[in-house]
Amino acid sequence: MAKTHGTGPVSIEKIIASLPGPFQQRDLVTANDTVVRIALFEGEFPWHEHEEDELFLCWDGSFRIELDGRTSVTLNAGELFVVPAGTRHRPVAEHAAHVLMIERPETEQYGNQRPAS
Numbered sequence: 588m589a590k591t592h593g594t595g596p597v598s599i600e601k602i603i604a605s606l607p608g609p610f611q612q613r614d615l616v617t618a619n620d621t622v623v624r625i626a627l628f629e630g631e632f633p634w635h636e637h638e639e640d641e642l643f644l645c646w647d648g649s650f651r652i653e654l655d656g657r658t659s660v661t662l663n664a665g666e667l668f669v670v671p672a673g674t675r676h677r678p679v680a681e682h683a684a685h686v687l688m689i690e691r692p693e694t695e696q697y698g699n700q701r702p703a704s
Contacts, residue, residue, distance in 0.1 A: 628680035636675045648684025
């Protein structure tokens with residue numbers, strides 16, 4: 588469950604230390620009908636798309652966002668990128684990277700449909 592604003596500072600480093608594994612998100616805060624999530628990116632996430640924009644902010648490390656039919660975008664610490672709504676994409680990290688995502692609370696991690704198992 589996401590923490591709400593006004594309850595005190597949130598330590599991103601403490602949350603990072605508690606992440607259970609790659610691509611397992613944790614909600615940090617909610618504000619203005621959005622949620623800030625954090626995850627460890629390592630390896631390849633399945634291809635998916637969302638009905639809304641998805642903002643990625645690289646906290647540390649480096650990763651790329653592969654975009655269907657477009658050139659991939661590589662993000663390094665301190666850089667951000669917005670994947671437009673309806674764009675099929677997947678994050679790929681050769682080495683561990685921690686990433687903040689800003690999106691609607693109802694945004695599903697795997698997009699509009701679950702990946703095939």
